[in-house]
Amino acid sequence: MVMLEVKNLSIQDTQSNEVIVEDISFKLERGRSLGIVGESGSGKSMTVKGMLGLIAPWITVSGAAYFEDADMLRMKTKSIRDIRARHISMILQDAMSAFDSLDTIGKQMQETLCENLIISRTEAKQVSLRELERVGIKEAAQVLKKYPHQLSGGMLQRCMIAIAAAVQPDIIIADEPTTALDAITQKEVIATFQHLQAQSGTTFIFISHDLGVIQQLTEDVLVMKDAKQVEYGRTENVFQHPQNEYTKYLVDTRIKLTRAFEQSMRKDSYHA
């Protein structure tokens, strides 16, 4: 079943007249995670942000993005906010700066949950603890009391994942979830995602320039270069038999690196 359908999405910066994203189209089917891959600056993040209305006022988005038959690009602020709150959760890059440094993680989590799930504070605390444990954080109660600057990037990333999962959304979008992390932590985070994919009914979109990550986690992939969509199809196919020149190039250069990675991954897959 199609959860999200994007048609001819284009994004332009009206101040500089730069075309950020040009004519992107894809479908997200339930249970089939999508990866969006490309170099930095190819427009991957912006595509998704544009879809959800998380862009500056002078950036225009054209085309259409249907979620449950409603075009998100034409929605009112309140409606799109509702979608962001309960249906499509997004996990941002750079976990270290994603939280407000003046409040504890616990407070910020609780605030989000109370708002979005309409539950009491005590209930929110319970949910927070549960979700943090689910993403593999031991001593969750301690973590809740900490301030963002007291936690590592990996920890914060997991917290963001926990928050995203807690609202039990239809879709979770993870923007460069492993980029700012070291190799070991990357492995752990990927495991977490795999765990979530198996357990919940959520469909994922992963944005990354790391082909290895995409290969691990997605069924379909969209390749972007310079604001355009250059290839789109099933992950296996695209990576093993790339049609596009650019895709070939990406695959070739990266495959060597990810081989070692794959090997270490196969050694210990996720624990149920």
Add this chain to the structure above:
Amino acid sequence: MRKINIGLLSVLFLFLLASCSNSENDKAAKDEIVYASSKDIRDINPHLYSGEMAAQNMVFESLVKNTEDGVEPWLAESWDISEDGLEYTFHLREDVTFSDGEKFNAEAVKQNMDAIMDNEERHAWLDLVNLIDENVVVDEYTYKLVLKHPYYPTLTELGLTRPFRFLSPNDFVDGTTKDGISGYSGTGPWVLSEHKENQEAVFTANEEYWGEQPKVNAVRWKVMPDHQTILLALEKGEVDLIFGSDGDMIDLDSFSALEEQGEYVTEMSEPVASRAILLNSNRPITGEIEVREALQYAVDKQSIADGILNGSESVAPTLLASTVPYSDLGLEERKYDPDKANNLLDDAGWELNSDDGYRYKDGEKLELNLYYNSDNAQEKTISEYIQSDLREIGVELHITGEQKQAFLDRQKSGEFDLQYSLSWGTPYDPQSYLSSWRIPAHGDYQAQTGLDKKAWLDETITDLMIEHDEENREAMYAEVLSYIHDEAVYIPLTYSRTKAVHRPELQGVTFNVSQYEVPFENMYFDTE
């Protein structure tokens, strides 16, 4: 969003409240004169100098009063002076009480005079104090003052605003007044009823007053340090009267503007004090009488009077106005005459150098220094005028503004060529002014030191103070003043006047002989 709405509402509410409370102000003013001053009344101990003189004058009175027609009876109904001029016997009024109920009599007078003498050194500036020998109570209402030698200004000095005024002996502390007093009970038409330091003071009419009751019930002395604020308050009607001399309360531009506007009444008194430039006879260049004389003709006094003083002061032909006692001598005025000035300098050997336009003699340039008090903007402007006048005749004048303290130090040391001199004003002129010429700490003394007959000058001044015979005294004054005039030590500029501005409803605004007193008791509101 809500925050802003609440904010706006509360501001509006405040305004409404405020406008309610203001309408009450109008009613209270009619029986109370609101007077604005830039200074607080401070401590109005009549025997000390820390309070405002105008306030002291409202509460405390003296034996005699100085008026335009001379010395008049006040707390003393009449007096006799002994042949030798050493004894003054005063017959006091019998119907006077202090505001605390204590009777005013010879005993009270003696106690006050003794208390004043107890602090003799503090009053040394006033010659009379140094001459008092004895205070005698002759009987209940007769008091005798005995002097060490005759002193003609005795009565005048007894009538000054301070220190010879009377306080109820009950307010003395440890039998004296010099270290402070416990109350302000005087015999005057006003009683100090309220004093909020640095804010305001309220004087109410003395109901037991022996003389004519003041026409209004109270005077509210409000302290407003900024002159602009005073004017705004006057415009709003919060203030009824502004009084002041020498630009103290109102600057002259505002005064003229108010005059023209016609909404307020502006008044000016008779000439009060003399504004002059001192020429130092003890310095190399100004020591030459020819130079001094030339300078006399070089200054355009009319421009100063018109341009800077906005015509509020009249040009002074001589150092002391002819209305000042002993000063109507018909001395020749030296009018503005730059040609004559130039000639005098030429004759004295000061040659004009065509290159820079200044005069030189034996290689020395004719340059002089004028110092003024940097706090006084008027003095600065006057200095600039004089500077340009002198440039016309080839004299370079350096003008320097100095802090008050430094300015006073310079007066003492005599390190100046030209300096400002303001006479003491009536009724201190001429006797106190001339008396001060004998004191080395004063600029006048320093400037006169270079004169040939300085010693004689000082002696004559001393002599005329004790001269008993009126005719002789007149002659001695004439000699002294003529000598000073001939020696051209002073360039008389203008005569200052006391100014007042008030609302038209306030009537009876007059001036006392002393610029430091404000005769509130004569004022009233025209309730038309």
Add this chain to the structure above:
Amino acid sequence: MKRYITKRIISIIPLLIGISFLAFILINLSESDPAEVALRVNEITPTETAVAEMREELGLDKPFFERYITWVTSSIKGDFGNSFVNNKPVIEEIGQALPATLMLALVAFVMIVFISVSASILCTIYEGSIIDRTIRGFVFIAEAMPGYWIGLLLIWFFSIKLNLLPTSGMSSWTSVILPAVTLAFAYISTYVRLIRNNMVQNKNENFVLYAKARGMKEGIILKRIFKNSLQSAITALGMSIPKLIAGTVIVENIFAWPGIGRLSVTAIFNYDYPVIQAYVFLMAVLFVICNLLVDIVTAIFDPRMRKEV
């Protein structure tokens, strides 16, 4: 936290000692002889004997350090000597005038905070719009206008033209409004710019994006932006409190407000050293203490600052 506070408190003691020393030295730096000045102020002719007597009375004949120690010890007890002008205890003079200034400073402070915060938030919400530009333009002009002029202008408009408020003095509770506004004017522009610019900058921070991505309401996000923009403003605001208290001279003069601003200026013009010394010392102490308080408040407020512990 407690350790941090204690450490800071201890660190200001040498500073206070230094200040007391400087304040005391003042009297010795000027060229005029304090004894002579004391006489002059009361218009007593400074004869040799009078000056000598005064020197003894003021204790000026004793060696420097002895005088310093005497001054410090009596100052701690609150005895700053007597004013040259009216011989009343300095502490009494200051004590009388201080409440008026404190009230004025407090009202002005409240106005500053209220108006700056409201204006900044408005500007941020409507960033780039006419509201934003008008407020900033107005604030810019306000900064350029000298306090003296603003004061007189306000009196003319609100007191005379509209007859809503008294022109000057401390007569009714409404009299504090105009002087407080005049005083506040100069500071408001600084804070509006500071807070608004910080907020606008913070709007583009990652945490704001993430909050939006989580579907948080505008109001909550604004609150967070605001709190994050306050750090520098709090420091500046904290230091403006002593400035407000010490620097009210012009306003107090125009509005005939009987506070310590006027007192200090009168003292300076009269060379009233005991008052000047006490004033300098007390104001310096006030600055130091406010500085300390600001540091502590910042630490309480921003958890990242507490790392020192």
